[in-house]
Amino acid sequence: MSEETTATPFYDVDRTYEDNYASGPFGAFAEALGGDAKDGVTADQVARTLNESAPEAAHTPAESFFGIPVDLPFGIPAGPLLNERYTTAAFRMGYDLAVYKTVRSHAWGCNPFPNVLAVHPRSADGILDPGSDECDDGVLADHRFETPISISNSFGVPSQDPDVWQPDMQRAMERAGVGQLLVPSFQGSRHDGMTAAEYVADHVTTARLVMETGAHVMEMNTSCPNEGHNRLLCHAPDQVSTITEAVKNEIGDTPLIIKLAYLPSDGDLEYMVRVTAGRGLVQGFSTINTISAKLVDAQGAQALPGAGRDRSGVCGAAIKPSGLDMVRRLAALRERLGLDYGIIGVGGVTTPADYAEYRAAGADAVMSATGAMWNPGLARQIKQS
Numbered sequence: 001m002s003e004e005t006t007a008t009p010f011y012d013v014d015r016t017y018e019d020n021y022a023s024g025p026f027g028a029f030a031e032a033l034g035g036d037a038k039d040g041v042t043a044d045q046v047a048r049t050l051n052e053s054a055p056e057a058a059h060t061p062a063e064s065f066f067g068i069p070v071d072l073p074f075g076i077p078a079g080p081l082l083n084e085r086y087t088t089a090a091f092r093m094g095y096d097l098a099v100y101k102t103v104r105s106h107a108w109g110c111n112p113f114p115n116v117l118a119v120h121p122r123s124a125d126g127i128l129d130p131g132s133d134e135c136d137d138g139v140l141a142d143h144r145f146e147t148p149i150s151i152s153n154s155f156g157v158p159s160q161d162p163d164v165w166q167p168d169m170q171r172a173m174e175r176a177g178v179g180q181l182l183v184p185s186f187q188g189s190r191h192d193g194m195t196a197a198e199y200v201a202d203h204v205t206t207a208r209l210v211m212e213t214g215a216h217v218m219e220m221n222t223s224c225p226n227e228g229h230n231r232l233l234c235h236a237p238d239q240v241s242t243i244t245e246a247v248k249n250e251i252g253d254t255p256l257i258i259k260l261a262y263l264p265s266d267g268d269l270e271y272m273v274r275v276t277a278g279r280g281l282v283q284g285f286s287t288i289n290t291i292s293a294k295l296v297d298a299q300g301a302q303a304l305p306g307a308g309r310d311r312s313g314v315c316g317a318a319i320k321p322s323g324l325d326m327v328r329r330l331a332a333l334r335e336r337l338g339l340d341y342g343i344i345g346v347g348g349v350t351t352p353a354d355y356a357e358y359r360a361a362g363a364d365a366v367m368s369a370t371g372a373m374w375n376p377g378l379a380r381q382i383k384q385s
């Protein structure tokens with residue numbers, strides 16, 4: 001049974017991306033920074049609060065993430081933590097892993113507002129099967145935000161210019177407490193007429209810019225659009241292999257995680273693993289991103305405004321079985337191929353039981369975007385359980 005959500009999401013879906021960037025986070029995350037829970041916080045307020053906070057008590061973290069000590073390998077994946085204020089609030093709310101939103105080599109605009117709608121798959125359990133006709137026929141999307149929550153995520157991966165995100169990312173890293181880690185996410189940017197070599201070079205440039213902030217580990221988004229309609233970079237494993245080789249040459253021993261979308265074919269997934277982790281180019285996989293579906297309103301018309309937005313990524317509760325499936329298959333491959341890559345399970349984690357389910361499936365770490373947005377206390381609930 002579904003019911004209306006009550007907590008204020010730390011990202012306000014009724015405001016533009018730019019407004020969220022400038023004024024967020026909201027709700028409990030704003031309170032964690034010492035700001036006004038309703039109206040967000042100003043940079044001055046945050047700076048004041050941070051200067052007043054006492055240093056955290058020293059302790060020995062119980063777990064590790066790519067060799068770096070962390071208290072609980074649970075956090076928020078790339079996307080909803082737009083800048084240092086968001087990542088600092090996440091740390092204070094007990095998320096020991098905070099991924100700084102995917103950055104690019106240059107400023108990149110956001111898709112038109114709105115970007116987030118509530119998504120209601122047809123099935124009684126609210127699950128969206130990536131291979132189903134429903135994804136092509138249309139899934140209802142509107143403003144009824146209910147639990148279990150599923151949403152559209154149609155931003156187009158906006159980024160600030162490096163002049164803005166580099167110092168902000170550096171500050172974000174410095175705000176991590178004992179047993180906490182800031183993970184930067186980045187991706188290459190494709191332009192019309194760009195050669196394959198230029199596209200690889202853009203990834204390398206962005207990785208170098210991230211390295212300059214002092215990153216200890218980094219994530220590269222390969223579940224982003226590639227050449228051809230509805231094709232993602234991770235649907236082209238040889239290209240991912242070439243890019244990760246070039247990036248790895250740039251970043252040396254720093255662990256590289258790649259973010260994968262759902263890959264339905266076992267053969268495709270094994271090939272991806274062999275040409276990346278199997279070659280020592282990639283140390284971890286974070287999966288999944290979103291499931292692509294056509295979104296329609298109650299009249300059957302396109303739900304999100306503008307050309308090229310008939311389909312959107314769906315995330316939240318609807319995609320949990322797909323996320324778990326990818327984690328199980330990656331864990332089985334790891335065993336069979338004798339490799340030792342890390343697995344970060346993402347997709348539809350909204351309760352402490354979901355966290356446990358992902359760990360049992362073979363995830364070394366777990367992250368929640370949609371679940372944490374609407375239930376900012378999720379990390380504490382997992383720690384209490």
Ligand SMILES: Cc1cc2nc3c(=O)[nH]c(=O)nc-3n(C[C@H](O)[C@H](O)[C@H](O)COP(=O)(O)O)c2cc1C
Nearest residue numbers: 077078079102221288289315316347348368369370
């Ligand atoms: C608001 C929002 C923005 C996102 N932006 C990005 C992004 O910039 N880069 C990325 O790799 N994934 C992005 N994602 C995808 C998430 O990292 C995650 O893979 C996906 O939402 C599935 O997890 P969930 O079911 O817990 O939401 C975004 C998700 C949300 C909700």
